[in-house]
Amino acid sequence: MSIIRPFDPTDVLKFNAVNADAWTATYHTGYYASYAAQWPDFCVTVTDTHDDIKAYMISKHEPPPPDTQHHGHLTALSIIPTFRSLGLARTLMTILERLSSPEGVDAWFVDLFVRCNNTRAIEMYEKLGYSVYRRVVDYYHGMEGEGSSRDELDGFDMRKSMPKDTTGKYVRANGRDILVTPDQVWA
Structure with missing residues (x-):
């Protein structure tokens, strides 16, 4: 079972297994904290029932409306290898797209x-x-x-x-x- 919850800046102290992948770009701790503070709805963590981190998504919307290129942006999405191919990436991207839709920030696109x-x-x-x-x-x-x-x-x-x-x-x-x-x- 997977639990999706808001990303907490202290998650950076516990997601080494997720970031151990060669495809994942890892940022400094303050970077993650600034995203969680500025765009809390756009940053989520996926855990198991023991609160072990299995995936996370760091995203945002930029620049603010009414800019003609206002859009949702995925900065990082990483999933531990044993939790891949379970549909988590699709679920996380659906969250970002819903937040970027007319019911959310009404962005032009997600990139x-x-x-x-x-x-x-x-x-x-x-x-x-x-x-x-x-x-x-x-x-x-x-x-x-x-x-x-x-x-x-x-x-x-x-x-x-x-x-x-x-x-x-x-x-x-x-x-x-x-x-x-x-x-x-x-x-």
Whole structure:
């Protein structure tokens, strides 16, 4: 049995087993605490009945409305290997999408970044309706050692339109062919 509860900043002291995965980007403790303080509804932890952490999601909405690109953003979603393929990722993404919907913050889309070589995650997000919006060259620069391949360093910006985006303005079919640099993403 899994229990979904609000993320608590002290969870960072107990989620080493979840973050031991090579695909998980780990941030400093204050980073997680700032998310939990600013976007408490967007940050959740999944535990077992013994309160052992099995998964978590750190997300937010940015920038605040009425900005035309107001969107939900998945920063981190990580699941311990023994709890994968149980539908937890789908459940957590459903929470983020519900919070980003008209009943929530009424965002235009939800986005996330994933390494280009993380095929399992990419396939899962595609099954959930996300598509590649663009490829960010060297998105993960500094997180890999020398000799890393392009697919290890680049990240896909994946998006899913929310009901507000009736024309599909914030998604595109040819996103894998659109190359941008990290500074173009944050401009």
